[in-house]
Amino acid sequence: MWYGHELAAMAGLVAAWSVAAWQITRWRRSGDHDGRRRRILTAALGVATVAAVLLSVQHLARLGFYLDDQKAWPGTALALLPPLVIGAAVAYRMRGPAAPMSPPAWWVRSGLYSALALTAFELFPHGRLRLVDVLVPVMVTAVAGAVDAVASHRPARSAPSAATAAGAIGLALLALAGTVTVAAATVTAPALPDIRSVPVRAGRIDTEDDTLHFEVRGNGPPLLLIAGAGGDGGYYDRIADLLADSFEVITYDRRGNARSTRHHPATFSLAQQARDAVAVLTAAGHTSATVVGSSGGGLIGLQLAADHPGAVRKLLVHEAPLPFYDRRWATFLNAVAGTRLRYGSSPALLQFLFGLGIPASAFGATPPDAQSRGYDGSFVVGTELAGLLTTPPDIGHIAASGVPVVCAVGELSRRQGRLQATGMPRLAADLHAPLVTFPGHHLSYQDDPVGWAGALRAALAG
Structure with a gap:
């Protein structure tokens, strides 16, 4: 059913970005040019792109039923832009066949943060599209990515790449919890009038x-x-x-x-x-x-x-x-x-x-x-x-x-x-x-x- 397909596409998107983030973190930490790790990274980015495309098709064709109609285009943008932009940047850095350059790990991990933020965007919708629906996921991605970028430039002995990834992902999850809180808090409570109750038989x-x-x-x-x-x-x-x-x-x-x-x-x-x-x-x-x-x-x-x-x-x-x-x-x-x-x-x-x-x-x-x-x-x-x-x-x-x-x-x-x-x-x-x-x-x-x-x-x- 389309509803199950939508959930599967979201789960696939998060899983693919998780694999890609792990592989790039290990690659950067080891410092070698392991062909197997590069192939896994490339495949994970490809799966993330396919999952994002499938999710976007369901958004725009109204085949899924979690998203409000007004959220179809913003949801599609949040799903498609990260794999396209990050995938193109990673491919450019790895274009050398002999000794490819490993891209910065925080690039790829930012894709994971965006996938988690997209999940919050979809699963906690308001009845109508609000500015907070778009700003919070974007801010989650931007803040988590910025923190990760700063942490990734520290000396390896004081902040190993794996620990940096774990900390940044934890920050992203914490921010996602904030997303849910903000979404719940900004749902306007119904301004119900004081209706006088009448006798009931x-x-x-x-x-x-x-x-x-x-x-x-x-x-x-x-x-x-x-x-x-x-x-x-x-x-x-x-x-x-x-x-x-x-x-x-x-x-x-x-x-x-x-x-x-x-x-x-x-x-x-x-x-x-x-x-x-x-x-x-x-x-x-x-x-x-x-x-x-x-x-x-x-x-x-x-x-x-x-x-x-x-x-x-x-x-x-x-x-x-x-x-x-x-x-x-x-x-x-x-x-x-x-x-x-x-x-x-x-x-x-x-x-x-x-x-x-x-x-x-x-x-x-x-x-x-x-x-x-x-x-x-x-x-x-x-x-x-x-x-x-x-x-x-x-x-x-x-x-x-x-x-x-x-x-x-x-x-x-x-x-x-x-x-x-x-x-x-x-x-x-x-x-x-x-x-x-x-x-x-x-x-x-x-x-x-x-x-x-x-x-x-x-x-x-x-």
Whole structure:
């Protein structure tokens, strides 16, 4: 899978530079012209170049899912420039076949520092490209290389080359730890407004061998919010509190998630999820409601309109995954599935979230008790994602049902060309529905609840 290839290319790049740094250090320390050592050095630099090219191809073709789109070009530059520049300089110094000159060891070791800095650049991305994302890796490389250059010119008896290399690499690793710290510290915490909590009426409903937890806020026309993958209705708490002055807002934990039960973990279907939504509405005292579904919740909303049109007064679909409109979904989901099989559910879930371009601010706004409510990443990536995307809703049937539909896409998702945004215009066209722009990204209802709630009000009133 492409995600595994990206990790392999990064690992190969660091390994090749490590071998090259070790060989040049030993060569400089011995002072001889060992042909075998030169050949290993040349081969290591060649492997580093190939790994950098492969990594860059994945960046620019968007085949990897760790990098944000805005980071593709800076990441490519950080990957390609060191092997090209250093490789050319080393080749020039070793051009003499009889007694080639050994290049300064700190040249090659600087390539290792740059590879380590690139790793930090890729594995700890912000949601949007920031100056610190580029400056910190460049400064790590420059400082470590400069220290190494100064140390390498000391007399050998006071600072042997091998010790110099070990010390400089240690400095680089320490600086990389600083990179992570700076990256974490400069992620802007969401400026969440002080939203007044409103009284919550909680309930539980037994349906099809499971028990669903639901909550009701406010008074007014019923508004049902359906959560996406992860299925925890608590992610809508801030939105529900804001909308409770105009609607009776109903949220619920989908079966298998959070405070609801999961008696059949291998069973998942959109049709059953739609029946669950009807059961929750009935338990809340309603036969129909305006329905809002985001991400996978949008697919459930579409299925609800197809199977139970009388239960849906109006449907708003926000950034639903639509693989039948964009084939790149298959590549992406196959990569996530491959990651789960090879490395486990947590890396796969991280890959999925990064692939959707969700910035760190959204995770900072996650309800603090989400994990304690029974969040199961293995169930999300192993069962829910596959189930949500296996059988698409019947779009033609929905269009003929007479249910009014509004399609919504986040401004940032649309601008970055994210997968969850590319199919929405075609869905809107097929359903003869308006396409409206919401603020931010896929989870902006978490870190920008006021803006998102305002856009939702306007879209439902239109």
